[in-house]
Amino acid sequence: MDVGLVNNSQGTAMLSRRPRRLAYQTATASVLWTVAIANVVVIVWLWLSGGGISAVHGLGDFNTSVGRVTGLLSAYLALIQVLLLARLPWLERLVGFDRLTVWHRLNGKVCLILVLAHVVFITVGYAAMDKIAIPAEVSRLLDSYPGMVAATIGTGLMIAVVITSLVIVRRRLQYEAWYAVHLTAYAGIALAWVHQVPTGNELTANVAASNYWTALYVVTLALLVFCRLAVPIFHAFWYGMRVAEVTAESPNVVSLRITGRNLNRLKVRPGQFFLWRFLGRGRWWASHPFSLSAAPDGRSLRITVKKVGDFTSRIDEIAPGTRVVAEGPFGVFTDAVRRRNRVLLVAGGIGITPIRAMLEDMSGDLAFIYRVLRESDLVFRDELDQLARDRGIALHYLVGDHIGQAGEHLMSPAHLRRLVPDIIEREIYVCGPPAMMQFIEKSLRDADVPRKHIHTERFAL
Ligand SMILES: Cc1cc2nc3c(=O)[nH]c(=O)nc-3n(C[C@H](O)[C@H](O)[C@H](O)COP(=O)(O)OP(=O)(O)OC[C@H]3O[C@@H](n4cnc5c(N)ncnc54)[C@H](O)[C@@H]3O)c2cc1C
Missing domain, CATH: 2.40.30.10 (Translation factors)
Structure with a gap:
């Protein structure tokens, strides 16, 4: 711990608040993980107590049973998927919006794999038990099982959401089009509920399981409506x-x-x-x-x-x-995550915005690099010069493509070390467009700055 580096009262206060904040974050994280894992345990237990293993006597039963548990787990991950971006304040403060978006993307893929596994295992299992071919089983399921049409539409919507989120597809789509497809995922989850709770084989026969799942859906919906609708509407009037x-x-x-x-x-x-x-x-x-x-x-x-x-x-x-x-x-791109007194802030292009705000407020020994391609891209120059003078900030403007006016490779590890000789002893904040950030982060790592001291804000979700 770098407490010894603190050289002013504001910095001391900031670092002394840190253990309390860490304890709060650890407690919140423990509670959230416990709740998330406890639900998985309950879901698996309900599946086991419904004959998940004990009732398996052949290949047909085995496939059907695997299909059931993958279906249940996929429904759970679909609810987690909603909660990850429901703007829950304590989750947001703990993890940060951009990391939640990454988890959301990953969770979405796992959820879809489980949905597809559910479809395949159930169909193969039922076909074996009914002793008919798979195409005949598909048509039988669609014709005679309640909720199957809803489930099929829901699965189609989920597939569309995941496909439009793949980098290669998303790059070609307008953000608004991508977002519109994404909104249909809520309809997909509502259809999954119809398939699972009021009409699903597993739950119609088991009141406890049915109540438990209804509670999961209701709590998720309540949190979503509260955080994404009620709070913003209240804020609109209040502020x-x-x-x-x-x-x-x-x-x-x-x-x-x-x-x-x-x-x-x-x-x-x-x-x-x-x-x-x-x-x-x-x-x-x-x-x-x-x-x-x-x-x-x-x-x-x-x-x-x-x-x-x-x-x-x-x-x-x-x-x-x-x-x-x-x-x-x-966002968690703030002074609150800082551990050290010495700080380097790096802004790329329009990534100057949060850094400009932080420069006004941060205490301690500050250095600042502002990287742009053209002189005309520099904004707030007068404000930044004034702040640097008033607060004794070491300020470096880096203008140019890759090579600077003196022939140096801009932002290379050697260049960074030359600009900020004590760079490895600093807490580092970087913000900018994704491509620039990737390059800057690599240079910082190559300059031996430990990952835990690099904080980033990407202007892309
Ligand atoms: C955390 C964060 C902070 C940001 N802060 C700033 C800032 O201070 N100043 C600034 O100029 N830019 C900022 N941006 C970027 C800014 O949000 C986008 O440039 C803007 O939304 C583009 O909208 P557009 O319709 O003009 O462009 P488009 O051409 O439609 O989109 C360009 C890109 O912006 C993103 N984008 C578009 N619409 C949205 C949306 N509604 N929600 C989320 N992303 C979207 C998409 O990735 C898209 O590929 C920030 C982005 C993030 C994620």
Whole structure:
């Protein structure tokens, strides 16, 4: 532990709060893991007590039994899938929005594999028990089993969601199209409930299991509605946010200052982001993530947006007075995860936004690298120069493609060590577009910075 590095009272206070925060996070993580694993145990126990192993006497029974347990586990993972992105505040604070998105992607794939295994094992098992061919069994299941049509549509929707999320497909899709397909997953889960609870063979005969599964679905739905609907609606009225000012920072970067009521009650840290929804014509239906680009002062919030696509290219058309709904704050890219007094902040392009806010607020020995391709991409230059002067921050602007004006390989491990000689003793925060981040993270690792001291925010979910 680097407590010995602390050289000011703010830094000491920050590090002394850390054990309490760590204890809270460990306790929350333990509770969440216990609940998640306990549910798996109950699900497997219900399957066992329903004859999952004891009633297996042949290959047909075996396949059917495996089909049942994979179906039950896939239903459970589908509920976890919803909860991972239900914006549960304690989960968000513990794991962070971007890591939850990664887990969501992984969990979605495992869930689909289990669904497909369920379909295959059940069909093969039933066909063996009915002593008919598989195509005949498929048609029999669809014709005579209640809930089978719902299950088939639900499975189709889940397959569509996973396929459109594969990197190669998603790159070719508009975000809005991808998101619309994703929304149908909720319909898929509702159809899975119809297949499983009121009509499923396993649960119609077992009241305890049926009640247990109903409770799982109801709790998931309640948390989803509360966190994704009730809380944002309440916040919209409570904070009454509106756009107060729209300012051009450069030809393709615009800042919006947002005012409202009770903003001093908002628990937000520099480095965090919100999902912003602007209630104007043609915009109200989509929310977009933007980080705060200035430390919150209790009266207003500032975001700064680069024009890159459909929504952002028209951001400067938003009129002052437009109502705003902000979901959040989200993200663990803040001073709270810091362990060391010495810090290096690295911004790539528009990744400057959360870093600009953090520079205003962070204590300790700060160094800062701002990496852009062209001089015209540098925003907040006057503000940054002023902050550097006022707070004694070592500031480096790096402009150019890969080779800098002095012929150096920009951001190579050797270049980083030259710019910041004590780099391996610093806590490092990096934010920027995904491709730039990948390169910077590799250089930092090659410069021997331990992974645990590198904190990142990717501008992509
Ligand atoms: C945590 C986080 C913080 C961000 N902070 C900033 C910031 O401070 N300033 C800034 O300029 N940009 C920021 N971004 C990026 C910004 O959200 C996107 O550039 C913007 O949403 C693009 O919208 P578009 O319709 O104009 O572009 P499009 O061309 O439609 O999309 C470009 C890319 O942006 C992403 N995207 C598009 N719409 C959404 C959406 N509704 N929700 C999530 N992602 C979407 C997709 O990955 C897409 O491939 C941040 C992104 C994230 C994930």
